[in-house]
Amino acid sequence: MKAYGRRVVQKVSATRGFARVAPHVVPALDRTVHRLTRGKLLLSARMLPGAVLTATxxxxxxxxxxxxxxxxxxxxxxxxxxxxxxxxxxxxxxANLLKHPEAEISWRGRDIPVRARLLTGTERARAWAAAVRLWPPYAAYQARAGREIRLFRLEPR
Known part of the structure; x- marks a missing residue:
C-alpha cells in the first residue's frame, strides 16, 4: 500500500470509533478470506503481517x-x-494462550505448531518498541487501554 494510504489507515485505526467497530468486522472478514484462499491470504495482511492462531x-x-x-x-x-x-x-x-501455551498458527498457507510465551521486563520492552515501529497505532491503543497490553512470542515446536 502506498505510504499516504498507509498513514490514513493508521490514523483511522487509532480512533475509538474504529476500536468499537473493528473487533466485530475485521476478524470475520479475515476468517472468510483465509478460508476461501485455503490459508494463503488474510485481508488485514495488506496492512500488517497476519496469521490465524488456533489455540485451546x-x-x-x-x-x-x-x-x-x-x-x-x-x-x-x-x-x-x-x-x-x-x-x-x-x-x-x-487468556487461551496463558492457560494453554501450545497452539498452532497458519502462516502463509502452512500450519505450524508453536508454543506461546508471555513477554515481560526488558524482553517485552524491546518487543513493544518493535511493534510500535511496525504499527504506530499500538501506542494509541496502549494509551487508552488502561492495562498493560500483553505481548507473546510464538516459537515453533
Whole structure:
C-alpha cells in the first residue's frame, strides 16, 4: 500500500470509533478470506503481517481460531500483540494462550505448531518498541487501554 494510504489507515485505526467497530468486522472478514484462499491470504495482511492462531479455549477446551496481526522475527518466531484495538479488556485469545501455551498458527498457507510465551521486563520492552515501529497505532491503543497490553512470542515446536 502506498505510504499516504498507509498513514490514513493508521490514523483511522487509532480512533475509538474504529476500536468499537473493528473487533466485530475485521476478524470475520479475515476468517472468510483465509478460508476461501485455503490459508494463503488474510485481508488485514495488506496492512500488517497476519496469521490465524488456533489455540485451546481457556474455559471450553475447544479449538479457537483467531486471525491476528503478527510480527514475524528473523529467528523464525512471531510476536503477537494483545491490543484488543485499545479496548479495556484483554482479548480472549491471550487468556487461551496463558492457560494453554501450545497452539498452532497458519502462516502463509502452512500450519505450524508453536508454543506461546508471555513477554515481560526488558524482553517485552524491546518487543513493544518493535511493534510500535511496525504499527504506530499500538501506542494509541496502549494509551487508552488502561492495562498493560500483553505481548507473546510464538516459537515453533
Amino acid at each position: 479455549g481457556a474455559r471450553t477446551g475447544l479449538p479457537r481460531r483467531t486471525p491476528l496481526a503478527c510480527l514475524p522475527e528473523e529467528d523464525g518466531t512471531w510476536l503477537l500483540v494483545g491490543s484488543n484495538f485499545g479496548r479495556p479488556g484483554h482479548p480472549a485469545w491471550s
